[in-house]
Amino acid sequence: MKIGIDKIGMYTPKQYVDLVELAKHRRVDPAKFTIGIGQDKMAVAPLSQDAISMAANAAAKILTAEDKAAIDLVILGTESGVDNSKAGALYVQKLLDLPNRARVLEIKEACYGATAGLQYAKLHILQNPTAKALVIGADIARYGLDTSGEVTQGAGAVALLVSAKPKILALDLATSYFSEEVPDFWRPLNQMIAEVDGKYSNEQYIRFFKETFADYQAKTKYGLNDYAALTFHLPYTKMGLKAMREILPQVDEAKQNELQQHYQQETLYGRQIGNIYTGSLYLALLSLLDNDAILQPGMRIGLYSYGSGAVGEFFSGVLQPEFKAQLDPMYYLDLLAKRQKLALDDYEAQFTAQLDPESENQALTDDDPFAKYYFAGIVDKKRVYKAK
Ligand code: COA
Numbered sequence: 001m002k003i004g005i006d007k008i009g010m011y012t013p014k015q016y017v018d019l020v021e022l023a024k025h026r027r028v029d030p031a032k033f034t035i036g037i038g039q040d041k042m043a044v045a046p047l048s049q050d051a052i053s054m055a056a057n058a059a060a061k062i063l064t065a066e067d068k069a070a071i072d073l074v075i076l077g078t079e080s081g082v083d084n085s086k087a088g089a090l091y092v093q094k095l096l097d098l099p100n101r102a103r104v105l106e107i108k109e110a111c112y113g114a115t116a117g118l119q120y121a122k123l124h125i126l127q128n129p130t131a132k133a134l135v136i137g138a139d140i141a142r143y144g145l146d147t148s149g150e151v152t153q154g155a156g157a158v159a160l161l162v163s164a165k166p167k168i169l170a171l172d173l174a175t176s177y178f179s180e181e182v183p184d185f186w187r188p189l190n191q192m193i194a195e196v197d198g199k200y201s202n203e204q205y206i207r208f209f210k211e212t213f214a215d216y217q218a219k220t221k222y223g224l225n226d227y228a229a230l231t232f233h234l235p236y237t238k239m240g241l242k243a244m245r246e247i248l249p250q251v252d253e254a255k256q257n258e259l260q261q262h263y264q265q266e267t268l269y270g271r272q273i274g275n276i277y278t279g280s281l282y283l284a285l286l287s288l289l290d291n292d293a294i295l296q297p298g299m300r301i302g303l304y305s306y307g308s309g310a311v312g313e314f315f316s317g318v319l320q321p322e323f324k325a326q327l328d329p330m331y332y333l334d335l336l337a338k339r340q341k342l343a344l345d346d347y348e349a350q351f352t353a354q355l356d357p358e359s360e361n362q363a364l365t366d367d368d369p370f371a372k373y374y375f376a377g378i379v380d381k382k383r384v385y386k387a388k
Pocket of ligand 1: 197
């Protein structure tokens with residue numbers, strides 16, 4: 001039985017910071033941000049968009065009434081959840097009017113949560129072939145103003161509908177994972193910005209990639225030549241390339257060029273949005289599928305997920321005959337084109353406001369035409385989400 005990704009939806013808030021402007025403001029050569037790091041813009045979430053509302057907005061893009069009725073598993077992978085106890089996926093279930101006969105939960109492991117959710121969903125569908133599972137990665141990445149990680153911030157969500165007979169990507173059964181406690185990135189409770197050892201996290205990302213890719217190769221006998229493209233968790237668009245370069249010598253020059261050309265297509269959305277933590281690998285996949293005209297049904301795509309702390313996983317899937325019909329690249333072109341550039345003063349003021357939870361104790365509104373749902377504020381200590 002084929003199991004995998006049937007639909008993919010994405011949402012990112014309507015505001016962004018231009019990173020050339022930010023570089024000049026921080027007295028950094030803009031080429032460091034746009035070439036060295038590989039980022040042009042970063043999405044900034046207003047107070048009215050959090051991991052939960054963004055997750056609901058990403059899922060709303062893809063779900064039909066028929067899909068909703070079949071969903072009996074909802075998983076939200078997030079690092080920037082809003083409650084130390086309750087699963088944010090419960091709000092998403094209610095907002096989207098999903099069935100109550102469902103298992104609804106949240107998974108946390110830095111940027112890896114959505115992949116854990118996808119693998120859980122795969123096993124769930126294996127046992128329940130007529131059901132569908134909704135897996136969402138949603139996050140706001142915050143490293144702090146004027147920090148080296150600032151340029152790698154971002155905000156957004158990617159929703160995956162997982163089913164039997166998937167229309168986009170049938171996942172191969174094998175998967176290779178590797179976990180080890182490493183202090184490369186963490187966020188203590190009640191702290192809104194992450195602690196990170198940036199250079200060390202780059203090294204761990206690459207080390208875990210080499211471990212999982214080699215293990216997967218041993219398990220499946222797939223060599224690098226068997227993949228049309230490799231997709232990566234992209235905390236910034238240069239990161240995946242650094243990892244891929246480690247294994248490129250395994251193939252001839254023509255294949256190396258081919259893989260690097262596909263890689264450029266998977267970075268197009270991330271370059272304009274930034275790091276969305278758990279959703280980043282799937283944002284790269286969506287960017288590749290939406291923008292790469294060369295991909296054809298039957299081709300195998302590799303996927304590398306990395307969550308600091310750290311867990312890495314390499315797995316793969318095969319593009320399905322109808323995959324192009326499931327995509328909506330014009331919608332995302334429009335969404336990205338209609339965003340508003342934030343003045344740097346406004347960005348810094350909004351960022352500071354987000355660090356003070358009390359500032360959320362007010363009635364919030366949201367005028368983003370691409371957002372059906374938003375966070376409306378806190379009433380009697382309870383978070384209120386509304387549909388427009
Ligand atoms: N023109 C072009 N490139 C330039 C440049 C210029 N003027 N100035 C610097 N660069 C290049 C550097 O050579 C470097 O390239 P390399 O990584 O290929 O060697 C790159 O820009 C980054 O410069 P660096 O000095 O290493 O940046 P930094 O110390 O400010 O830190 C990160 C970069 C990514 C470590 C930092 O942004 C960070 O901590 N991010 C959050 C953590 C993260 O994303 N981790 C990833 C794993 S999950």
